[in-house]
Amino acid sequence: MQEIKHPSSIIEILEKHHYVADDEFATALFLLLKLQKPLLIEGPPGVGKTEIALVLSQILETKLIRLQCYEGLDINAAVYEWNYQKQLLGIKLQEDSPFSIEEKEKHIFSYEYLLKRPLLQSIMEEEKAPVLLIDELDRSDEEFEAFLLELLSAFQLSIPEIGTIKATHKPYVVLTSNRTRELSDALKRRCLYHWIDYPDMEKEMDIVRKRLPGIEQKLLEQVVSCVQQFRQQKLSKTPGVSETIDWAESLMVLGYREMNAEAFKKTLGSVLKSAEDIDMIRSADFAEFNIAT
Amino acid sequence: MKQQAFSTGSITEGIVAFAQFSRSHGLNIGVQETQDALQAASANLITGQQEFKHALKAIFCTSPEEGRLYEQLFILFWETNPTDLRDQKNKRTIQGSVEKKTNNSLVMLGRGKSDQNSVEAKNVSGANETERLKKTDLSKINEMEAEQLEEIARKLFREMAVRLRRRLKESRRNGQINLRRTIRKSIASGGEPLDLYRKARSPKKQRLVVLLDVSGSMDKYSFFLLRFICALRENFRQLEAFVFSTSLIKVSKALQHNRLDLVLAALEAQTNTWSGGTKIGACLQEFSERHGKQILNGSPVVIIMSDGLDTGDISVLGQEMVKLQRKSKRLIWLNPLKGMKGYEPLAAGMKTALPSVNDFKSAHNLESILELENILADA
Numbered sequence: 001m002q003e004i005k006h007p008s009s010i011i012e013i014l015e016k017h018h019y020v021a022d023d024e025f026a027t028a029l030f031l032l033l034k035l036q037k038p039l040l041i042e043g044p045p046g047v048g049k050t051e052i053a054l055v056l057s058q059i060l061e062t063k064l065i066r067l068q069c070y071e072g073l074d075i076n077a078a079v080y081e082w083n084y085q086k087q088l089l090g091i092k093l094q095e096d097s098p099f100s101i102e103e104k105e106k107h108i109f110s111y112e113y114l115l116k117r118p119l120l121q122s123i124m125e126e127e128k129a130p131v132l133l134i135d136e137l138d139r140s141d142e143e144f145e146a147f148l149l150e151l152l153s154a155f156q157l158s159i160p161e162i163g164t165i166k167a168t169h170k171p172y173v174v175l176t177s178n179r180t181r182e183l184s185d186a187l188k189r190r191c192l193y194h195w196i197d198y199p200d201m202e203k204e205m206d207i208v209r210k211r212l213p214g215i216e217q218k219l220l221e222q223v224v225s226c227v228q229q230f231r232q233q234k235l236s237k238t239p240g241v242s243e244t245i246d247w248a249e250s251l252m253v254l255g256y257r258e259m260n261a262e263a264f265k266k267t268l269g270s271v272l273k274s275a276e277d278i279d280m281i282r283s284a285d286f287a288e289f290n291i292a293t
Numbered sequence: 294m295k296q297q298a299f300s301t302g303s304i305t306e307g308i309v310a311f312a313q314f315s316r317s318h319g320l321n322i323g324v325q326e327t328q329d330a331l332q333a334a335s336a337n338l339i340t341g342q343q344e345f346k347h348a349l350k351a352i353f354c355t356s357p358e359e360g361r362l363y364e365q366l367f368i369l370f371w372e373t374n375p376t377d378l379r380d381q382k383n384k385r386t387i388q389g390s391v392e393k394k395t396n397n398s399l400v401m402l403g404r405g406k407s408d409q410n411s412v413e414a415k416n417v418s419g420a421n422e423t424e425r426l427k428k429t430d431l432s433k434i435n436e437m438e439a440e441q442l443e444e445i446a447r448k449l450f451r452e453m454a455v456r457l458r459r460r461l462k463e464s465r466r467n468g469q470i471n472l473r474r475t476i477r478k479s480i481a482s483g484g485e486p487l488d489l490y491r492k493a494r495s496p497k498k499q500r501l502v503v504l505l506d507v508s509g510s511m512d513k514y515s516f517f518l519l520r521f522i523c524a525l526r527e528n529f530r531q532l533e534a535f536v537f538s539t540s541l542i543k544v545s546k547a548l549q550h551n552r553l554d555l556v557l558a559a560l561e562a563q564t565n566t567w568s569g570g571t572k573i574g575a576c577l578q579e580f581s582e583r584h585g586k587q588i589l590n591g592s593p594v595v596i597i598m599s600d601g602l603d604t605g606d607i608s609v610l611g612q613e614m615v616k617l618q619r620k621s622k623r624l625i626w627l628n629p630l631k632g633m634k635g636y637e638p639l640a641a642g643m644k645t646a647l648p649s650v651n652d653f654k655s656a657h658n659l660e661s662i663l664e665l666e667n668i669l670a671d672a
Contacts, residue, residue, distance in 0.1 A: 007344055027347035031333060042357075071591070084472040091476070095483055105480050142531075180590045181531060182546075188355035189325065195357045234582055 004033060018210040019048070019055045020203060028194040029056070038152050038173035040137075040188065043196035046240015048207075049176040053133035056172065063130040065171070067118040069140035075147060080159060081115045109161040120157055123167035132171040138180045145187055152190045201228050204241060211245050215252060222259040223248045227271060235277045247271040304334060307371075311349070314370050320359055326352055427659040430632060432513035446517060446659055450524030453666050500531040501669075502588055502621070504580065506599030508538035508571035514629045514656065518598050519556065521662050523548055525669075533588050537576035543584070573603045573642055574610030581616055594669070595621040598656060600630045603642030610642055614649035625652040625668060632657025 004010055007023065007030040014021050021029070029052070032039040041049045057064035067078055090108045099107070116124060122132040137145065151157055155167040175191060177183060199207060205224045209215065227244045239247075250270045256263045265282060272278045312327040329352045334345075346367055354360045426434070426442050434442055474490035503522050507515045519536075526532045526548055533545045536556075547556045581589070589595075595617060603610055618624045626646065630636050632655040638647055647653065652668055655661045 006340065007347075023343055024347040024350065027344050028351040031348055031351055034336065035329060035333060037329065039351075040355075082473055082476070084476055087476050091480060091483070101480060105477075108476075108480070178587070180587045182356075185321065185355070189321070189323065192351040193355050194351055195360055197357075236586070238586075 004030065006030075013059055014055060015210070017055045017058055019051065020199075020207045020210060021052075022203075025194055025196065028192055031192055032172060032174070035192075036170045036172070038175060038191045040175045040177065040183070040191035040193050041196060042177045042179050042193070044198065044238065044240060045178055046242040047196045047198060048241060049196060050133065050135055053131055053135075053174040053176075056174065057131040060129075060131065060172070062128045063125065064133060065118050065122045065125075065130050066133045066135060068135050069137050069144070071139055071141065073140045073144055075144075077117060078144065078147075079117050079119045079157060081117060082109070083113045083115050087113050111162075114159075114162075119151060120159075120165070122171040122173075123151070123155060123157060123165060125169055125171070127169075129169035130171050132173045134173065134175045136178060137175050138177040138183060142184065145184055149186055149190065152187070198231055198238075199241060201225065204228070204244060207241055208245055208248050212248055212252065215248055216257050218258045219251060219256065220248065223251065226259070226264075230271070230281070233280070235272070235274070235280070237272070237274045237277060239271050239273075243271045243273070305331060308334060308349075311370050312353075315353060315363070315366050318366055319362065320353055320366070321355065322353055430657050431517055431629065431659075432657070434513075442517075442659065443520070446520055447524075449659065449663060450521060453663060454524050456666065500591065500593035501525065501533070502593050502595045503532065503534045504577070504595070504597045504599075505534065505536045506538065506571060506573070506597075507536045508602075510571070510600050510602050511598075511629065514598075517659070517662065518627075518656065521665075531593075533584075533593075535580060535584075537571075537573070537580075539572050539576075541576045541579045541583075571599070571603055572605030573599060573601070573646075574605045574607065574613055577613035577617060578609055581613060581620075585620070589617075589620040592620065592622040594623045594625065596625045596627065596665075598627045600628055601626075601638065601640050601643030601646060603640075607641050607645050611645040611649075614646045618649040618651070623651045623668075624649060625654065625665070626650040627654050627656035627662075627665070629655065629657045631655035632661060 004013070007026040010026040010029055011021055011023070014026070028039060031037065041052065043049055053066070054064055087108045090113065091104070094104050094107065097104070114120075118132070122130055134148070137148075152173060155170050156164050158164045198204075201224060204227070205220055208220055208224060224244060227239055227247070231238055247267060247270045250267050251259070251263060254263070254267065268278050268281060272281060308330050309327060312322050312330065316322045330349055333348050333352065349367075350360060350363055354363050422441075423445055426438060426445060429438070429442075469491065471490040475486045475488070478488055478490065479486040503525070505515060505518055505522065515536075522532075522534050526534075532548070533543070534548050536542050536544055544556045614624075628638075628643065631638075631653070638644055638653070654665065654668070656665075
């Protein structure tokens, strides 16, 4: 990995990894790397929030540890769990040993019986600081969010039976949220913040071209301008950049070199993900979308 | 008047002053943020002006709204010349500064100006009095009683919130076996798991969305309903509240801090909405377009509190109700008019909405509002 000395060099490096970022985002990432503060990224679905963590891990040539949040996510699934079967066996094996109960207990609650879940894994990484992605944090419960505070500010975790474990290497933490609920102020204050919005026409074309180098310029323009127009409509699910890429890709696979009414109708399902939206757009005339021909 | 960039000597001083400046204009910046900013600057991480701006943005802001405010503040602080200042001095008002508490806002919620103290009024309210007040239609309550009733309401609402919480705890029975505790306790008996410990499934937190009609016709009821919403917040942490008449305002944030006065002030700022009629359909449409995607995610329980007297387009209302019902776990409509004798949902708006409503309840007196507890308990 080459030394990153300036935000603009991040843009270049990201570009090599097919990720397009603007100055503001690059600066935020730069600070994440240099200050080692967690970065909270918010924005609509499908604009590359999760992707950046993946790219970051590639750039830093380190491991990506991912924690997908969901409602009811608890500490056992996120931090650690004891290996119960092994513990039961351990107790049985120790039955005739001369150790006292305290010693036996200490033994079966040692690292040997500990199953590391993503968060614990991220601070116990031996060789290199990993990238820790905490994805869709807004889906988790508030309790879990509160629990994260210890990790995000002190980079340590407490396990009652063992004690406090401090990070050997501070992980680079990226948190993402779709803003389905407001995250707590306490959490936000421990993070850097960046909001990613839908890209404009030019930037989006840039992104798609990076991902699908073989695409015809004409098709690219048509697809992107179409999606940009979709976003102006009142759809129940606004397509993100990933949908644009999917759409362009499916058109390419089907062998279209440019968009026409037939191709448009056939492949609408790869960009619009709700029956109502598809009906609405289908019933509108194809010609209504000013597609550069 | 806070310092501005030109009056500071060094970059360190400038950053500290900027942090203070931003804080005084509504950004939530503490010592930690300032420290981070200084650290970023001192480590020679920041070279250009643009970068400087972006870097501080990442450190100082926590939402896109704050981001926009920041952009303004940045220009104001760093790019103002002393000479420009004299002209602008009086013009600068930036949104985001803390709003002053207003008392007269209560007036519009049908509670009258209570400046003249009604001290003579006896403050004793016996059990009978309480019962009577609970059953009295909210629109028929006079000013003096209103205070008493508010007191009673506050108490009952609090009790209700506690009950709802407790009910969730009581129902924690038979769960999966908690292996962790079982094994820990079994060490004493040499590894034989004699006692099985169970793990209760943590109660699923129901999300709640409340839409309150504050139009003129709801006048008398809105204040108590707003109180009620505040009480609900105690139990439903994830509560989103909106008020509407001709337009829609989100009040969740203000409720979060239990600042009823802020909500009322926000309402007052939109005084023009009071004169016009209610456009329930249009407001629901606005709701689903602007907030629906985020807030209706994961099927919350939705409560609409309105009398259903719609002066807008009825067909929009019907359409929106169907949409709303599909996206919510349960759609509850509280209508104060339902408490009147012989009331039939004949008003065009109400009639259109009714087929999509799961529970249609009255909310004309305290008792009927409290009945909602039963619906929410098993919602």
